[in-house]
Amino acid sequence: MSTAPRNTALWHPFADMFEVKNGQFCVSKGDGVWIYDQEGRRYLDGTASLWYANVGHGRTEIAEAAAAQMRELESYSVFNDFTNRPAEALADRLSQLAPMDNAKIFLTTGGGESIDTAAKLARQYWVQRGQPRRTHILSRGHAYHGTNGVGTGIGGIEVNRAGFGELVPETSRVAHDDAESLREAIDRIGADRIAAFFAEPVMGAGGLYPPQPGYLEGVAKICAEHEILFVADAVICGFGRVGSWFGVERWGLRPDMITFAKGVTSGYLPLGGVVIAERVAEPFWNHPGRPFRHGATYSGHPTAAVAALANLDILEREKLLARADKLELPLHDALRRLADHPAVGEVRGGTGVLGAVELAPDLLAADPGALVRTQLAIRELGVIVRPLGKALAVSPPLIINESEIDLIGTAMREGLDRLA
Template sequence: MSTAPRDTALWHPFADMFQVKSSQFCVSKADGVWIYDQEGRRYLDGTASLWYANVGHGRTEIVEAAAAQMRELESYFVFNDFTNPPAEALADRLSQLAPMDGAKIFLTTGGGESIDTAAKLARQYWAQRGQPQRTHILSRGNAYHGTNGMGTSIGGIEVNQAGFGQLVPEVGRVAHDDAEGLREAIDQLGADRVAAFFAEPVMGAGGLYPPEPGYLEAVAKICAEHDILFVADAVICGFGRVGTWFGVERWGLQPDMITFAKGVTSGYLPLGGVVIAERVAEPFWNHPGRPFRHGATYSGHPTVAAAALANLDILEREKLLQRADELERPLHDALQQLADHPAVAEVRGGTGLLGAVELAPEVLAADPGAVGRAQTAIRDLGVIVRPLGKALAVSPPLIISESEIDLIGKAMQEGLDALV
């Protein structure tokens, strides 16, 4: 295994720094679907870094677009009436790609900021509509909505909330796969107190759960019946990961807001945002004196916007959304071959180019660190997978080949063999 210098000063997110401070896995180079450690050994990037390298690594078109923009105008803010050409072009393009007519685009620097933006906007929208009591935000168990204040508060992964105390009040969660549970929660709270419901099309970091058939359509209908804003968190699912631009089109959904990040630049530069339906934008856009007092310093960053535009060009030109749709079944088949493995409890996937293998309860009972041990064993075999609670997840770049998908399946098989 490759290691970086001992006793790092870098505090790693979600890491046990007692262990990590002197034992890091250092990635020094990447190209296509491959990453390389400092000794030059290559690994298949089975996770597209952190769900985001949709067009793969080393795309010079994106690098050149960013460099050209930096020579012209590297950075400038878009507060008040300031703007710049790349930010305008990106907003126009995303609006045209969105499943809602006349959508507005609020740009951020990542998924967590996008969630906080959508949650604050939901509450502010109802205040502008004369219903300031509508502040309650509902989400789902197992949900992951980032680690900012709002995202931590509405997330459904309990260990991510432990030890922080109450951050944002008036939030609640319902079961992740029970539409009627949402209806019951709304009835209990009173619809006139609920601002919004947040849901990932495919749940990601909470264990990778595709939606039950009809679930998303049902919760969207319940929200519409009660005039509650439906917010789709497409940070992971967008830009081809489930075969469409924003993920939600697959189910014919037209949410009130869509949060996005990751694949919009394929991670080449940090960018996120919120797609906002006309009705949510209307109180702010059609009436004077109603600014939305929220925003990030680097919102609309011209260099980042230029990188995003180049990334969208690649996704369109190489038909990578369709490619993801075509590879969905081969990836699921490769993982499904592990379903009868004695270390495996369940295989999840088949909706988009992502999937997960959950370890058997008896394996986890015998070794609580089995997921991490399996992940390391698979990495030593030359494939990167992601530990997610009780499961190992994959979400490769959309440019991956079927033969490379087979490598993921074979490495996972061998890595799991080491557990039993």
């Protein structure tokens, strides 16, 4: 394993800097499904970095498109009446791909900003509709909606919320796998007080939980019954990760808003956004004097937009959404073969190119550091996996092949053996 011996001034997200400051794993190169450390050792990127390297590393066409755009116009604001052709082209293309008719696209620079945008727009929408009391936002236990203020405030991972105080008032969480829990919360709070319900198609950072059969369809129906805006957080699930453009199509969902980021550029440049249904946009687009007073400095960044367009070209040309459908079962099979290991408590997956292996409860109770040690052992074996709550998560690039998927399973078993 490559660790940098130097002391660092870089403060790493979600890191115990006491441990990290004197030993970092330095990634120096990426190529396809592989990354390389500073000594040149190769590792299978079993997590696509943070869920996002969908088309793999080192795609020169994306780099060349971005470089060409920088030589012409590197960046410019799209506030007020300013625009640029790449941002318009990207918005038009995403609107056409969206599962809602005549969708509008509000661009951001990442998933956290997209969540903030959707939450503020949901509340502002009800103001414009003459129902300003509808400010409450519902989400789910185990939910991860980024680490901006709103995302932290509505998130369902309690350790991520602890110690920050109440960042967003009028929010609450319901059970992650029970549609009736949503109905009960609506009855308790009152539909006339609720602006929106946020849900990930497949829960990601909260432990990687695919939806129970009928769950997503059920909560969408409940929201429609009570005219509550349904916001699908597709930041992780979008752009092929679960075999469709926005991660909701396989359930026949037509949300009021969809937040996206990560796979839209495969991480080559930071970009995100919100897909907004026509009815939600209508008060702002069809009536004068109603600006949505919100936006990021780099919203509509032309270079980031060009990178996204090149990335979408690859996803379409190489049929990577269909490929994700084909890889779903082999990946799940590779993980399910670990279910009989004495260190394993549960295997989750089977919906998209992502899955998780949770360690046995008695093992974690006796040895809280077991998860991280297992992850490091697997990395020593040349495969990157991610500690996630009580589990080890995988979400490789969509260009991975089945023999490389087998490498993930083999390394995870050997890493678990080393733990035992």
